[in-house]
Amino acid sequence: MLADIDTWVLDLDNTLYPAGSALAEQLTHGILSTLAQYYATDLAGARRIQSELVAAHGTSLRGAMVTGTIDPQDFLGFERRIDYSVIAPDPAMVAALAALPGRRYVYTNGSAYHAEQVLERLGLTDRIDGVFDILAGELIPKPYAESLDAFLDRFGVDPVRAAMFDDLEVNLALPHERGMTTVWVSAGTPYELLAERRWRTTDLPGFVRANI
Incomplete structure (x- = not known):
């Protein structure tokens, strides 16, 4: 189903760890x-x-x-x-990201420092090939085109061969227009196809297990 994807783009906050934490x-x-x-x-x-x-x-x-x-x-x-010890290791997320073929990037409106602390606590540091933060985007955040273009250029990402996971639907609209497969991580049904190459899930690791 996602066999044509070789680049995985992951939001950080409320995506790689639960909202409301x-x-x-x-x-x-x-x-x-x-x-x-x-x-x-x-x-x-x-x-x-x-x-x-x-x-x-x-x-x-x-x-x-x-x-x-x-x-x-x-x-x-x-x-x-911040006390980052409130984040516990997530073996299910580690296994899910390890199963993703190709490159894996964190694309966040937060800072690289914050991303590094969270990834370390989750046990995901070795599963991520790069972090694109708000400073790398020259303070222009998702969902603006300038931010997305800078991310794609930085890592040489072909949108048609990329999938992006984010907890905010607004951040996924432009990537989908550019040809990316998008997965909206939010409350709702565990697994839902919204449109062609547009998904919604409450369980990121479960989605990966079902589609890779």
Whole structure:
């Protein structure tokens, strides 16, 4: 079914580990705390600002860069205070990625540092051939075309021979238009064909086992 795929593109947060995890809570708190300090507001005000920044610019970081003068490294500094031990090794995910033929990349709107910490905790470091983060994309996030083009160019990916997994459907629309097979990892039915070369699953390892 996916025999023509030789490149696997994997989102990180809420895709390689479950949504609603303790790590996700720390990320949210870190972003809101950073925004609260930068914009001199409380957490409620930071949440409103975050919603506005994400809606207009794709991520809080890019929004803060476009509308202000925050240094990206300062913004991402909260990641150094995250307790990554809340993420446990995932043997099922390790086995699933090991079964994927060809190259495997993480494509994330987070930082490479964050990705490296998560991959190490999951036991996936040796299963990934490269990480493309928000800094590699010059702060332009998914789902913008500039980000996708930079990712494809960086690793020489042929979209027609690639499959992309992401928990946000909006991030998969453009890759699908470019010819990629897409898998939306979200709550819902365990295994669903939405359209030609468009899938939805609640279980990434299970999807891989069923299709590889």
